[in-house]
Amino acid sequence: MMRGAGLQHFRQMVEEASDAILLLDRTGIIRYANAAAARLFGHPLETLQGHEFGFVVVPEEPTEIQIPHPLRGVVAADVRTVPMDMQGEPVWVVYLRDVTDRKRAEQATRENEVIFQHLLQEVPDIAILGYHLDGTVFYWNRASERVFGYSAEEALQGNLLALIVPENLRGEMEENLRGMRAEGTPPESGPLTLRHKTGHPVEIYCAHAALEYGPGDTRLFCMGVDLTEKQRDQLRLREAIRAGNIGLFDWDLRTDKVFYSREWKAQLGYEDWEIGDDFSEWRSRLHPDDLGPAQRKVEAFLAHPEGRFVNEARMRHKDGSYRWILAQGSLIRGADGHPARLLGSHLDITQRHVTEESLQRLAFAVDQSPSIVVITDTAGLIRYVNRQFCHITGYEESEVVGMNAQRLGSGLPGDDKDPGLFEKLSRGGTWEGQFKNRRKNGEIYWERARIYPIRDGQGHITHYIKLAEDITDRKHLSDRLDYLAFHDPLTGLANRDLFLDRLGQALAVARRDDHVLAVGLLDLDDFKVVNDSLGHEQGDRLLVQVARRLRVHLREGDTVARFGGDEFVLLLSPLERPQDVIPVVEHLQQAFAEPFLLGDNSPMVLGFSIGIAVFPQDSDRAEELIRHADAAMYRAKNQGRHNYNFYTRELDTQLHERMTVDQAMRRGLENHEFLLHFQPRVELASGRIHSLEALVRWQHPEWGLVSPGRFIPLAEETGFILALGPEILRQVCQQIRAWEAAGLEAPPVAVNLSGREFQQKGLVERTLETLKETGVEPGHIEFEITESAAMRSVERTIRILSRMHEQGFHISIDDFGTAYSSLNYLKRLPVQAIKIDQSFVMDLGDDPDAHPEDAAIVRAIIGLGETLGLEVIAEGVETAAQQRFLLAHGCRIGQGFLFSRPQPAEVIAQYLPSRTKAIATQASRGRS
Numbered sequence: 001m002m003r004g005a006g007l008q009h010f011r012q013m014v015e016e017a018s019d020a021i022l023l024l025d026r027t028g029i030i031r032y033a034n035a036a037a038a039r040l041f042g043h044p045l046e047t048l049q050g051h052e053f054g055f056v057v058v059p060e061e062p063t064e065i066q067i068p069h070p071l072r073g074v075v076a077a078d079v080r081t082v083p084m085d086m087q088g089e090p091v092w093v094v095y096l097r098d099v100t101d102r103k104r105a106e107q108a109t110r111e112n113e114v115i116f117q118h119l120l121q122e123v124p125d126i127a128i129l130g131y132h133l134d135g136t137v138f139y140w141n142r143a144s145e146r147v148f149g150y151s152a153e154e155a156l157q158g159n160l161l162a163l164i165v166p167e168n169l170r171g172e173m174e175e176n177l178r179g180m181r182a183e184g185t186p187p188e189s190g191p192l193t194l195r196h197k198t199g200h201p202v203e204i205y206c207a208h209a210a211l212e213y214g215p216g217d218t219r220l221f222c223m224g225v226d227l228t229e230k231q232r233d234q235l236r237l238r239e240a241i242r243a244g245n246i247g248l249f250d251w252d253l254r255t256d257k258v259f260y261s262r263e264w265k266a267q268l269g270y271e272d273w274e275i276g277d278d279f280s281e282w283r284s285r286l287h288p289d290d291l292g293p294a295q296r297k298v299e300a301f302l303a304h305p306e307g308r309f310v311n312e313a314r315m316r317h318k319d320g321s322y323r324w325i326l327a328q329g330s331l332i333r334g335a336d337g338h339p340a341r342l343l344g345s346h347l348d349i350t351q352r353h354v355t356e357e358s359l360q361r362l363a364f365a366v367d368q369s370p371s372i373v374v375i376t377d378t379a380g381l382i383r384y385v386n387r388q389f390c391h392i393t394g395y396e397e398s399e400v401v402g403m404n405a406q407r408l409g410s411g412l413p414g415d416d417k418d419p420g421l422f423e424k425l426s427r428g429g430t431w432e433g434q435f436k437n438r439r440k441n442g443e444i445y446w447e448r449a450r451i452y453p454i455r456d457g458q459g460h461i462t463h464y465i466k467l468a469e470d471i472t473d474r475k476h477l478s479d480r481l482d483y484l485a486f487h488d489p490l491t492g493l494a495n496r497d498l499f500l501d502r503l504g505q506a507l508a509v510a511r512r513d514d515h516v517l518a519v520g521l522l523d524l525d526d527f528k529v530v531n532d533s534l535g536h537e538q539g540d541r542l543l544v545q546v547a548r549r550l551r552v553h554l555r556e557g558d559t560v561a562r563f564g565g566d567e568f569v570l571l572l573s574p575l576e577r578p579q580d581v582i583p584v585v586e587h588l589q590q591a592f593a594e595p596f597l598l599g600d601n602s603p604m605v606l607g608f609s610i611g612i613a614v615f616p617q618d619s620d621r622a623e624e625l626i627r628h629a630d631a632a633m634y635r636a637k638n639q640g641r642h643n644y645n646f647y648t649r650e651l652d653t654q655l656h657e658r659m660t661v662d663q664a665m666r667r668g669l670e671n672h673e674f675l676l677h678f679q680p681r682v683e684l685a686s687g688r689i690h691s692l693e694a695l696v697r698w699q700h701p702e703w704g705l706v707s708p709g710r711f712i713p714l715a716e717e718t719g720f721i722l723a724l725g726p727e728i729l730r731q732v733c734q735q736i737r738a739w740e741a742a743g744l745e746a747p748p749v750a751v752n753l754s755g756r757e758f759q760q761k762g763l764v765e766r767t768l769e770t771l772k773e774t775g776v777e778p779g780h781i782e783f784e785i786t787e788s789a790a791m792r793s794v795e796r797t798i799r800i801l802s803r804m805h806e807q808g809f810h811i812s813i814d815d816f817g818t819a820y821s822s823l824n825y826l827k828r829l830p831v832q833a834i835k836i837d838q839s840f841v842m843d844l845g846d847d848p849d850a851h852p853e854d855a856a857i858v859r860a861i862i863g864l865g866e867t868l869g870l871e872v873i874a875e876g877v878e879t880a881a882q883q884r885f886l887l888a889h890g891c892r893i894g895q896g897f898l899f900s901r902p903q904p905a906e907v908i909a910q911y912l913p914s915r916t917k918a919i920a921t922q923a924s925r926g927r928s
C-alpha cells in the first residue's frame with residue numbers, strides 16, 4: 001500500500017497522463033477524472049465528477065466508444081476498464097485514449113484506396129500496365145484496353161513483349177528488362193511506337209516506375225500517354241532538335257541572361273551544368289578573329305532588327321579545337337514593343353566548312369589544271385569551262401557557258417562526229433577518243449579527251465565532264481612519224497614498207513584480173529662518185545630531182561619508192577605484156593637525158609641502170625620480185641651504163657654463184673687459204689726498194705690462186721672484208737716480224753684499207769691491238785685508202801686519219817685522180833702520199849708525148865703532190881718511158897710490173913737488205 005509522498009507522486013502522474021482516466025463507483029458515477037478526461041469529453045472536471053459515465057463497456061475488454069464532444073463533434077476513444085477494490089468498495093478504473101485522428105486517417109486511407117484504384121482503372125488517357133521483369137502482365141487498366149485493344153482478361157494471361165511490343169523493338173525491350181534485373185534501372189521514359197491488337201502502330205509517351213512488392217519481387221509499371229497530334233508535333237520537334245543536333249539559345253536582352261539548351265552546350269563539348277546563363281558564355285568562346293565581326297553583326301541586327309539574324313563564326317570547343325557554328329535567330333519584342341529577346345539556334349557546320357574548303361581547293365585545282373575541263377548538262381549545254389579551255393580555244397567563259405557544246409565542235413554529247421559517243425555516255429559508260437575542234441579564231445586543233453557521266457545521289461546522270469588535252473603538236477608529230485614510217489624523208493617517195501604493201505595489193509589485183517605487173521629496180525650510174533666527190537648535200541639535191549623526175553614521168557597508178565642510197569624501185573601496174581615495160585624505161589631514159597642542176601646551177605647528166613622482174617613469169621611473191629629485179633639491175637650495171645635488163649633464170653645462177661663464193665671465202669678464212677704477195681715500190685732513180693704493198697691472194701683448193709679483183713668487191717659487198725681485213729693486217733705484221741727475225745731490214749708495208757673497213761667503228765683501236773700483239777711499230781705500216789672512200793664522209797675521214805696519223809701510221813690516197821676530190825678537203829687530210837691511179841700511168845704507154853692529156857693529168861697530180869708537200873707514188877709503171885716521164889716530172893717513187901710483180905714473201909726476202917749490212921752502211925755513213 002502506497003502512503004505519503006508515494007501516493008502524492010502517483011496522483012500527479014495520473015493527473016498529467018495523456019490518456020483520459022476515470023474512476024467509476026459501482027453505480028457507474030464518475031468519482032474522479034483527470035485533465036485529459038476533461039479534454040476528451042469537452043467538459044470541465046467539476047461537471048464530469050458526479051456525472052454518470054453512461055457507456056456500456058465490457059470490463060477488461062477494449063472497446064471503442066463514440067463520445068459526443070461539445071466542440072469537436074463526435075470523438076472516438078478506445079476504452080479499457082479495469083475493476084479495482086478501493087477500501088473495500090468495488091470501483092472501475094476506465095482508461096480512454098483519443099483515437100479520433102487515427103480513425104479519420106484510416107478512413108481516409110480506405111477511401112483513397114478505393115479512389116485511386118478507381119482512378120488507375122478508369123483514368124481515361126493513361127494506359128497503365130503492370131508487368132513482371134519477365135514481361136508477364138499483372139495489371140491492365142481500362143485505358144490500356146482501349147489503347148492496345150486487348151481486354152484486361154486477355155492481357156493478364158499474356159506477356160507484354162508478345163502482346164504490344166513490335167518485332168523491331170523486342171530486342172531493345174528485352175535488353176531493358178535484363179538491365180532492370182541486373183542493375184535495377186528502369187527503362188527510360190520517352191516516346192515509343194507499340195502495337196495495337198489489330199497490328200497498327202500505337203504512338204505513346206511512356207514513363208516507367210519500378211515497385212518493390214517484396215524481396216526479389218520488383219515489378220514495373222508502364223504509364224503510357226496516347227499522344228495527341230499536338231503533343232506528337234512537340235515531341236517530334238524536340239526529337240528533331242536533338243537528332244539535328246541543333247542548339248537553342250534564348251537571350252533575354254533586358255537581363256542579359258541567356259538560356260542555352262543542352263544541345264547548344266553539347267555542341268561545344270560541355271555538360272549541361274558546365275555552362276551558366278551568362279551572355280559572356282557565348283562571347284568568350286568566339287574565335288578572336290570572329291569576335292569583333294560577330295559582335296558588330298549582333299549590334300547591327302539589334303539596331304535594325306529586320307529579317308533574321310545570321311552569323312557564321314568559329315567557337316572554341318572544350319577540347320581546344322574550333323568549330324564553325326551557324327547562328328540564326330529572330331527578335332521577340334516585349335509587351336511594350338521594345339526588343340525583349342533574341343531567340344535562335346546554333347548549328348555545327350564545321351564539316352560543311354571543311355567540305356567547302358576542300359571543294360574550293362578542288363575547284364581551284366580544276367580551274368588551274370593543265371587539262372581542258374568542260375562540264376555540260378545532259379542536254380549538252382556547257383555549264384563550266386576551266387582556264388585551260390579558255391587558253392586553248394580563245395573563248396571567254398561567259399561566251400560558252402549555256403551554249404551547246406556541239407556548236408564548239410567539242411564532241412560532247414550530241415556531237416554527230418561520233419554517233420556512238422552519246423549512246424555510250426547515256427548508258428553510263430566512259431568515252432575516250434580524239435576530237436578535231438576549232439578554236440575561236442577558226443584554227444583547227446586536236447584534243448585527246450575522256451568524257452565521264454556525273455551522277456547524283458540517286459545514281460541519275462546529271463552532267464558530263466570532259467577532261468582533254470591539246471594534242472595538236474603531238475598529232476602533227478605522230479602524223480609526221482606515220483608519214484616517215486612509210487616514206488623516204490629526203491624525197492618523200494614511198495619507202496620499202498609502203499612499197500611492199502602496195503606491191504602486195506597490186507599482186508592481189510593482178511592475180512584477180514589476170515594482168516601483168518613489173519617491178520623495176522633503178523640504180524643511178526656514177527652517183528656514188530658524185531656523192532663522194534661533191535658532198536652529200538649535192539648528192540641529196542640530185543636525189544630529190546631524180547625522185548621528182550621519176551614521179552612526173554610515170555603514170556598516176558605506178559608507184560616509185562626509194563630504198564636508200566641511189567636505189568629507186570618502180571611498180572608498173574597494170575601491164576598487158578612484159579614487153580610493155582620497155583617503152584616506159586625508154587621514156588625514162590629520155591627524161592634523164594635532160595641534165596639535172598647542181599647547187600651552183602651547173603648541169604649534170606645522170607644515167608641509170610634498171611633491172612626488171614615481171615609477175616607472173618618471174619615470181620608471184622613481192623620480196624622475190626624485188627630480189628630478182630635487183631639481180632637484173634646488177635647485171636645491167638655490169639654490162640655498162642644506161643642499160644636495162646630483164647630478170648632471167650640464168651641470173652639466178654649468177655646470184656647462186658655469188659653466194660657460193662661468199663660461203664667459200666668464209667670457209668677459206670677458217671682454212672687459212674688467204675695469203676699475201678708483196679709488190680715493191682721503188683725509188684725511180686735508183687731502183688731501190690722504198691716500201692712494199694701487201695696484196696692479198698686466195699689459194700683456193702679447187703680454183704687455184706684467185707686474184708683480189710675477183711673476190712674483194714664481193715667481200716666488200718657482203719661485209720666479209722670486215723673479217724678478212726684484220727687477218728691481212730695480222731699476216732703483214734707477222735711477216736715483218738719474220739723478216740726481222742731472219743735478220744732482214746723490213747721496209748714499211750702498205751696495206752689496203754677498204755671503204756667498208758674504214759667506215760667501221762673501233763678501227764684504230766683494233767689496229768693498234770694487232771700491232772701490239774705482234775710487236776710491230778706503227779711507223780712500219782702505211783694504210784692505203786681509195787680516193788672515193790676517203791671522200792665519202794670527209795669530216796669523218798679527217799677525224800679517223802688524224803687519229804691514225806697521231807699513232808704514227810703513214811697514210812696514202814690510192815687510185816688518186818679517179819674521184820672528184822675537193823682540193824680544199826685534200827689539203828686538210830693528214831696523208832703523206834698520193835698514188836697516181838695506174839690507168840693514167842698506163843695510158844702514157846711507151847710514148848707519153850703521144851698522150852698529151854694523160855701526160856698533163858699525171859703532171860698535174862705530181863704538181864699537186866709537190867704543192868701539198870705529199871709524196872707521189874705512181875702505180876702501174878710498166879715501161880721505161882713511163883719511168884723516165886715520171887722521173888722527169890718529179891715523181892720519186894713508182895710501182896709496177898716494170899720493177900716487179902707482186903711476189904710471195906720468200907721471193908721478196910731476196911731483195912731486202914740484211915739488217916747488219918744496213919746498220920754497217922749507216923755506221924759508215926755516220927763516220928764519213
Ligand SMILES: Nc1nc2c(ncn2[C@@H]2O[C@@H]3COP(=O)(O)O[C@H]4[C@@H](O)[C@H](n5cnc6c(=O)[nH]c(N)nc65)O[C@@H]4COP(=O)(O)O[C@H]3[C@H]2O)c(=O)[nH]1
Pocket residue numbers: 679694695696707708709712728751752753754814815838875876877878895896897898902
Ligand atoms: N696491169 C698492171 N697491174 C699492176 C701493175 N703493178 C701493179 N699492178 C696491180 O695493180 C693493183 C694495185 O693494187 P690496188 O690499186 O690497191 O688494187 C687492189 C686493191 O684494190 C685490191 N686489193 C688487193 N689486195 C688487197 C687487200 O689486201 N685488201 C684490200 N682491201 N684490197 C686489196 O685488189 C686490187 C687488185 O689487186 P691486184 O690484183 O693485186 O692488183 C694490184 C697489182 O697487182 C702494173 O704494172 N700493171
